[in-house]
Amino acid sequence: MPKLFVIAGHGAGDPGACGNGYTEAERVRVLAKRIKELGGGNVILGDLSRDYYRDNGVSTLNLPGEYEIVELHMDAGVPTARGGHVIIYSGFQADDYDKALADMLADILPGRSQMIVRRDNLANPERAAMRGYGYRLVEFGFITNAEDVKIFNTRMDDIAAGVLAAFGIKAAENKTEENKAGGEDMGCILSVEGTKTQYYFDGKSIHAFTNGKEKSVIKKVCRGIIDSIKLTEDEFKDLKNVLKRS
Numbered sequence: 466m467p468k469l470f471v472i473a474g475h476g477a478g479d480p481g482a483c484g485n486g487y488t489e490a491e492r493v494r495v496l497a498k499r500i501k502e503l504g505g506g507n508v509i510l511g512d513l514s515r516d517y518y519r520d521n522g523v524s525t526l527n528l529p530g531e532y533e534i535v536e537l538h539m540d541a542g543v544p545t546a547r548g549g550h551v552i553i554y555s556g557f558q559a560d561d562y563d564k565a566l567a568d569m570l571a572d573i574l575p576g577r578s579q580m581i582v583r584r585d586n587l588a589n590p591e592r593a594a595m596r597g598y599g600y601r602l603v604e605f606g607f608i609t610n611a612e613d614v615k616i617f618n619t620r621m622d623d624i625a626a627g628v629l630a631a632f633g634i635k636a637a638e639n640k641t642e643e644n645k646a647g648g649e650d651m652g653c654i655l656s657v658e659g660t661k662t663q664y665y666f667d668g669k670s671i672h673a674f675t676n677g678k679e680k681s682v683i684k685k686v687c688r689g690i691i692d693s694i695k696l697t698e699d700e701f702k703d704l705k706n707v708l709k710r711s
């Protein structure tokens with residue numbers, strides 16, 4: 466089983482493609498981090514502050530032989546263009562990793578007629594080939610297509626696990642699921658019928674939000690948190706009583 470070196474495309478001031486309120490550089494960095502989280506010690510995360518295309522980073526990499534490289538991008542095009550695909554250097558044939566990635570994309574981000582494309586006019590595939598690295602550049606759908614962006618955002622864990630699986634790396638148990646089962650980050654956002662205040666319940670105490678920003682940050686740090694549970698006044702009292710006891 467190889468190990469994975471993950472490069473997030475663009476960055477260092479280059480936003481890449483933009484669409485649907487997102488930039489490519491930001492989205493692929495979120496995905497890269499998730500691949501690292503789920504892949505653990507089998508994944509090296511490239512420096513997210515760098516643009517490996519512009520600073521020629523692929524040419525100066527020093528990776529052990531067991532590493533395969535995946536570079537993450539999103540496409541841009543007319544709003545109806547959809548789907549992910551895998552780009553490899555023109556001089557190469559697709560290997561099993563490329564094919565597995567293409568199968569995963571055909572399943573999660575379909576739309577392209579050709580799932581693996583050989584290109585001779587992209588810098589990084591050629592640089593990697595010159596260095597003898599196994600490399601592919603993956604376009605995870607179109608940032609300019611609303612449906613692709615929605616899939617990218619809502620199925621990020623499936624995509625990250627799919628990338629790992631293509632290289633035979635098993636994704637760690639989803640941390641979000643673990644937390645739901647009683648970890649420290651277990652929690653939900655609740656409100657009481659007939660009132661406007663919303664609360665964050667972390668499993669131990671209830672904390673009122675004073676503004677929407679606080680709610681946003683809680684949702685950001687507690688991935689998969691359950692939102693908008695409505696309690697009656699009586700239920701809210703009961704919950705408080707239970708908490709008092711401990």
Ligand SMILES: [Zn+2]
Nearest residue numbers: 474481538539
């Ligand atoms: Zn790109």
